[in-house]
Amino acid sequence: MTPPGRVAPRRLRKSTTREPIIQEPDVHEAAETPEGSVSAGSAVSAEPDATRREAGVAESSRANRGWWDRNADEYQIEHGTFLGDDRFVWGPEGLDEVEAELLGPPEELKGKDVLEIGAGAAQCSRWLAAHGARPVALDLSHRQLQHALRIGGSFPLVCADAGDLPFADASFDLACSAYGALPFVADPVRVLREVRRVLRPGGRFVFSVTHPIRWAFPDEPGPEGLSVSGSYFDRTPYVEQDEAGRAVYVEHHRTIGDRVRDVVAADFRLVDLVEPEWPAWNTSEWGGWSPLRGGLIPGTAIFVCERD
Ligand SMILES: C[S@@+](CC[C@H](N)C(=O)[O-])C[C@H]1O[C@@H](n2cnc3c(N)ncnc32)[C@H](O)[C@@H]1O
16 A cells, blocks of 8 residues: 555654663664665564554554664665755755744854754754754654764754653743654644743744645655545544554644644644745655655645744
């Protein structure tokens, strides 16, 4: 089965366990991984089945953590060049924070405490640090953060679930997330409330997700990805599961209206909703995101939220 809007290249997973701050950089393990191999985490014995079924907070978290641990190497090999080590790219369209300024003018980032959620290899945090901000890069996957260590940077990396942030109230001026966490969680309001809690009054949270319209289409970059194949209104999660029926990857769908309601339910104000257009310079494909589809339907939605 072709997933409706799969963010990850081939297959993924995650868990709710709160992890300590990473202390032991396993730089060599990550750096010496041969191209194309996936060495982290335990192997999945057989090709999982893809289905649509309910998946709760704990199951989604556990499944996605495992997926990202197993597939981080492949993900970074496949997308690392496009992402750049220290660029801040909001999605496969290539919209760059340098031009978008969704977190505000870059010159005003100096000295700001910024939390990046679902940071992966922390490319965005590296860009923030280069502009004088004080980023903290948080991710559920230990292996993704090992890639952050491999690339380098002098800011904290925290292995934790976005639904249970290990920070005191009002610790950050800004928060951001480029496709991190929110496409994968069963309870997005919980994540939004956590982010609001750790933001200072007047703080801003900007997050990108797969544009909800993509759920109704096959996740294919070519013409086969242009015909509606399912209901936009069907919120049943996309689940890949092993032979025992255990989820090994989960993606959750929210309609645009759901996302707006989630933001409001978490007591944020929605100040902008950006739908980046596919630029002529970008000839790259990223899974189901392609110049062909990007010229016709949006692929990314970016929510700009503020707390009072
Ligand atoms: C598509 S990647 C995005 C990472 C990075 N922004 C990028 O563009 O490469 C999604 C990231 O979200 C992380 N993630 C998934 N669920 C999460 C959760 N509940 N809490 C924190 N991070 C999560 C994954 O481990 C993964 O690194």
